Ligand SMILES: Nc1ncnc2c1ncn2[C@@H]1O[C@H](COP(=O)(O)OP(=O)(O)OP(=O)(O)O)[C@@H](O)[C@H]1O
């Protein structure tokens with residue numbers, strides 16, 4: 097088997113507190129291979145977001161992190177600042193729950209999309225804008241040239257999240273970390289945005305760590321699921337959704353409102369670039 101793209105081995109994150117410490121990630125281990133999607137599910141506070149922050153070394157300095165995190169065989173914990181910057185800006189792309197919290201409100205959409213290409217990769221501004229227009233079109237943003245001139249507040253949440261996806265794809269990462277990317281959007285925008293993310297990452301063969309509370313969505317979009325509870329991965333694999341073995345996973349699945357619905361009955365939506373329509377994928 098080839099080397100995993102991302103490997104976490106016994107990752108612990110401990111918060112030093114006055115008079116003691118609290119372990120918030122407790123021996124987290126998983127792998128994601130190139131082109132593979134892993135769904136990370138678990139209740140609120142179980143450590144999902146901390147895991148993504150550990151992967152990008154963005155945990156608060158008060159945390160002590162041990163174990164190993166390797167990207168493409170290189171230890172992330174051992175990277176120097178220059179390597180870390182490269183890793184964050186070119187290897188890994190991040191999509192968060194609230195796109196508005198991650199854009200500068202006084203910068204136009206075009207500046208947001210092209211800034212990194214121009215500044216960090218020396219791409220000519222007009223070329224960067226051309227690439228941004230192509231990508232906005234690919235993620236289903238109509239009139240992309242006009243959108244480049246708008247400010248974030250002029251775009252709906254769903255549209256802004258598409259801009260976020262476009263900005264991540266522009267950097268051509270190998271791995272996307274998506275932490276609840278649709279939770280803050282209204283229901284119709286949720287399925288649109290997820291369909292686009294799913295379609296684009298498959299078309300480009302990108303790996304994905306998809307964090308969600310929605311087990312059915314995770315099962316529909318991912319090759320494997322990992323279930324987190326109190327800072328630990330209690331169960332992971334391709335079997336998790338249909339044949340969970342850990343009691344917590346059984347309970348988590350039982351807590352869903354539609355326990356009798358099987359994931360393969362859920363429509364997986366695909367975005368059609370020509371007609372700008374969402375289509376139900378063929379049932380497999
Ligand atoms: N900077 C921090 N200082 C102290 N505790 C923290 C910090 N960040 C997170 N925590 C705690 O660590 C635990 C895990 O948090 P995390 O944000 O990873 O949960 P989560 O699984 O992403 O939850 P949610 O589904 O609500 O987003 C929580 O108990 C949280 O309060």
Ligand SMILES: [Mg+2]
Pocket residue numbers: 144145146275
């Ligand atoms: Mg979280």
